[in-house]
Amino acid sequence: MRIRDLLDRRSIKLGGSATDKQDVINQMVDLMNAGGRIADVETYRAGVxxxxxxxTTGIGEGIAIPHCKSDAVKEPGLAAMTVPSGVDYDALDGAPVELIFLIAAPNTEDNVHLDVLSKLSTLLMDEDFTAKLKAAKTVDEFLTIIDEAESGKERTEGIVGNEGGKLLLAVTACPTGIAHTYMAAEAIEKAAKERELAVKVETRGSGGAKNVLTNDEIEKADGIIVAADTNVPMDRFNGKRVVITKVADGINKADELIDKALSGSAPVFKGEGSQSESTGQAGGGSVYKHLMSGVSHMLPFVIGGGILVALAFLVDTICGYGESAGGAFGTMTPLSAFLKYVGGLAMGLM
Known part of the structure; x- marks a missing residue:
């Protein structure tokens, strides 16, 4: 499977415009839906x-990669849009976004598409590649640029870079495990190679752990970075100096992280047992992440409840109670009363 297999022509818009972040995300969801990949567009939209x-999925350098893994997705897909004038997206670097890729991933065990999405995420760290996409004039040109770049980019497993240089190890992970994980890995690897270091990056995405660090490599490492917004196994680093941070820093602050990892100033990690795990977020951030995850799972119930309540009002209106029901509107018939009761319960779950 290749990137082009996931990117329907109907889901590409060049030279678009948007008023703000909400507007551009709504446009991207509509583009994705136009490609026939979505079973329930509003549930998918809510998930995004x-x-x-x-x-924010605005990673900087004018790029945003909103994404969602959901039961509302029939099959994996991509949507793309260029916005020459830029749009305020609350990006990590504060700059307007000019290139957006939306990712739709089904909530299934079949993860063959994840390798393709990880490759796209890696390609987006190449400034020449993104510049060409932003300048593309036609959909055919846009797709050709992707095809040519993908053919020339294959990620290498194991230790890469200067074999005689200092050894830098890293682990990257994000909650969704679709895009940020691989973009952070590419940024750290690229920065390490520029310094003539030997480097190996373990990625923990939706497809599982890849390029896993060995105990021997950890023992020999001159520096270790964990850039993650979700739990990763940490006891293997017991007694080693480890830079622990969020995955976004792996994308945007790779040089700074490498400096700290190799300086010897990082704190020594002390494990607390075989299940010790860590993320790059503070406690409050972790609570917020889990809270928002719960909210996203409850959205279908709330939306469904709202629809049932609306149907209750519709039934009473059709039956002629629209102006006479007063405060009992929505419960004047057995059917409307049932619909309103069930809808209220569903909305109350939030």
Whole structure:
């Protein structure tokens, strides 16, 4: 499977415009839906916005990669849009976004598409590649740029870079495990190679752990970075100096993280047992992440409850109680009363 297999022509818009972040995300969801990949567009839309609440997907350098893994997705897909004039997206670097890729991933055990999405995430760290996409004039040109870049980019497993240089190890992970995980890995690896270091990055995405660090590598490491917004196994680093941070820093502050990892100033990690895990977020951030995850799972119930209540009002209106029911509107018939009761229960779950 290749990137182009996930990117329907109907889901590409070049030279678009948007008033703000909400507007551009809504447009992207509509583009995705036009490609026939979505079973329930409003549930998917709610999921995209819920993911955005966990942290902006505007990664900087004019790029945003909103994404959602949901039961509302029939099959994996991509949507893409260029916005020449830029749009305020609350990006990590504060700059307007000019290139957006929306990712739709089904909530299934079949993760063959994840390798393709990880490759796209890696390609988006190449400034020449993104510049060409932003300048594309036609959909055919846009797709050709992706095809050519994908053909020339294969991620190498194991230790890469200068074999005689200092050894830098890293682990990257994010809650969804679709995009940020691999973009952080690419940024750290690229920065390490520029310094002529030997480097190996373990990724923990939706497809599981890849390029896993060995005990021997950890023992020999001159520096270790864990850039993660979700739990990763940490006891293996017991007694080693480890830089622990959020995955966004892996994307945007790779050089700074490497400096700290190799300086010897990072704190020594002390494990607390075989199940010791860590994330790059503070306690409050972790609570917020889990809270928002719960909210996103409850949204279908709330939306369904609202629809049932609306149907209750509709039934009473059809039966002629629209102006005479007063405060009992929505409960004047057995059917409307049932619908309003069930709808109220569903909405009350929130």
């Amino acid at each position: 916005f819920a993911r955005e609440e966990e942290g």
